[in-house]
Amino acid sequence: MSVATLTSRTFTTRAAGAGLLAAFVLAGPKLFTWAGPAAAYDFGLTVAMLVVAVSVLAWIGEISLAVVAQMGLGMVTLSWFQDHTSFPLALSLVLVTLSSIPTSLILGVFCLRLRGVNFVIASLAFAGMTQKAFFQKVLGAATSLHGRVSRPEMFRSDGALYYLIALSLVGVVVALYRLQRSRIGTALASLRDSETAFWTLGYSPAAYKLFVVCLSGAIATLAGAYYGLLQGTVPSFYFNPGLAIVYFGFAVAGGMGSIGGAIAGGLFFGAMPKYMEVLWPSIYNKFDFLFYGLVALLIIVWVPGGLAGVGRRLWSRVEGRA
Amino acid sequence: MSKFAQVLVIGTIAGSIYGFIAIGMVLVYRTTGVLNVAHGGIGILSGYVAHELIHFRHLPYYVGITGGVAIAALLGLGFELIVVRRLPGRPDLQTAATLGLYTLLLGVVVTVPWWTTNAFQVLPSPLLNKTFRVPGTVQAVTYDQLLLLVALAVFSAGLYWMLRRTRIGLAMRAVSDSSAAAGLMGIKPQTVSLVLWVVGFGLSGLTTMLVAPITLLDANALSLLTLKALTVAFLGGLVSLPLTVAGGMILGTLEAFNDLYLVHLPDLKYAWPFLLMVISLLWRAAEKRRSVRDDAPVVAAAA
């Protein structure tokens, strides 16, 4: 396949865009110190990572509301590693991510047997069950130490933690980007277009679906571990299905299946409320759900493809393409 | 023996709540192809509106609940006109929209400060606190609970009959199968769609009116109920009204069983919806071999 020759305008806009993005990533929370603490930005990043996990499932055409449960499990698992081992943080994070595979496989089996709304309900039931039967007891101030994550000295400040999370997120994004453009990406697109033809051509839909479910689970679990590092403890009711629905709304707003959209949506909807909490506390506390619901509805009905769709159309204009 | 009978009684009552909420969702799904996740949220809003009318404006009970149901029906009208009409032929996006609506409704409820201050609000149904004892057990059952059970039987039988035997039911099913073909047969898909959503949402409101006297008017409790109702709807395959009702009864009975017989395993109670789904899934796995999969995914990834 020949690569289309880039006009010089396209090239300069892309270079400029990449430069701006790199500067934005490096500067991070320092840009927003006027609006609030760095922790708000960090929070936005973990939400962004989780929304990426939700959006990735769109690659096989499914929605899972169990990602929030996996997030919680990530946090609890990291806490367990901190309590029972003296592994350095990096190793713990890797192990926590790997520990997501069993739960992902369970969800994966449901994904193979169920389609569409049935799978959504199953994932919701899983999330509900995990919340009530597990998190309720393990998390929260009144319970034992299991639900508490402590921060190593190196990341004591929220600014330092930012670089850790941001670096991970960049790594995840690059990996996903490469994946989308690889043979696996082509295979996933084919699977989505026609599972039957995919199957009778000699491929296994099950293997690819399980892969994507495990990928989504791993990202969600890692996001949970970072969330634990950021917050330390959470209320026992935190990782509940309602939250999953809200994050799903962010994924839709960002544009399902689009990584950039997921990050934009997650970062915006994750960080902004925290900044608002500082700037206008009275308004934020009451109107957050109202705001999320309204925005999600507006985007679903009027803005096809979410923020990513808008972004793509704008970028095409800027680049000078038809 | 009395303890076992108690399990059955409690189970049937709880099951009737789940079943009633679930058939509302199944009805909408069968006729529109959309899973109305906001079903519970609409109910919550109706409940609070009724509460507002009865408690704060001191209107009679029946005016209050009619007002609540009317608001729900109006919401259905609005949703159909503003959202559903703009997303024709995309039940997946419409389902996503109901998720957004659910979040929005929860937000609205939280915004009105005087609604959520009193955690244990009760809709003062005229039957409140009047009980009778089920013969052969020590279990007391309130008349509200009995009313719900009767209403469940009436509604599910009625809906079943309507969908299968009346012309309106036929029109609804025709539109859900193929609105273009239905249009050619002289059925106006847009009118049918409007009726479906108004009725579906109205039913949500009505459900709360019957359930709230039993379970108290609390957003968290009603959210949990919605979740359980969803799993019950799943047990019925999202299409079968009788299986949905049966599923509700089974879940209710299992939970009551857990409470009374498995006292040392209190957490298992919350796992039953999920476990039932697993069992149902295994049972259905054998059936799956019979049909060729269709290719349309639920979520269309960003173009």
Next chain:
Amino acid sequence: MKLAERPAPMNGVGPVERRDLLVIEELAISFGGIRALTDVSLTARTGEVAAVIGPNGAGKTTLFNCISGLLTPDRGSITFDGHHLHSMGNPMLRARRGIGRTYQTPRLFRSVTVLDNLLMGCRAANAAKRSYDFDPSLRSLRPEERAGRIAELVGYRGSLGAPASGLSFGEMRVVELARALCASPSLLMLDEPASGLDVDQAQGLVGLVRDLADLGLAVLLIEHDMSVVMGVCEVITVLDFGSVIARGAPREIQENQDVLDAYLGKAH
């Protein structure tokens, strides 16, 4: 329509040897009380073009779905290349053994390019270590070149880099056929390949199908277009209401009373 280059016959010594590749015996399946197939037996041979015809609803596509493994029959056996196919169908394994097919409505992968569609087929062939017996010269080519050659073989004249969603209907059909060929099948099942094509395209298809059989493939067609069927098929099996009502050479079928009754109604 000509082949870009006519490769030597498989064994180098002339016409292809006819051997039984697919043997179906007494296949039966029913869903929801309807007997979709009853006691269906059929054989497909290498080098031969066979057709399955019958009125709508006769069970033809159901038969293909059973062979592909998408449906599991209640009774009967399917033997492919000497191997008995297990009752638990696995479409992926059957494809890898060499059963290829196209669909009544082309099921291309529309979010990717034509080349990607073809490469998906080539990669499946590589993974299954299939050897392109119908054209050994393909073996030494890189996947992209192989895809290009097969695209030429079927008569696709457009650009390989074109998105699959932008093709005309006729192009979609040939690309789907090319994709199936890229997976190096030994049995090719074509479900109504001529429907939606104009007269010239249908004639081109006839030539192509004949060439493919001459290269050693076993071809099984479902088709309504009688000019295609009579023009290229050597054996015709007629289904009606799920049962085989006739089997034989085209001339016999044209004169068979049961077949006429099935198509035109018993009043005749």
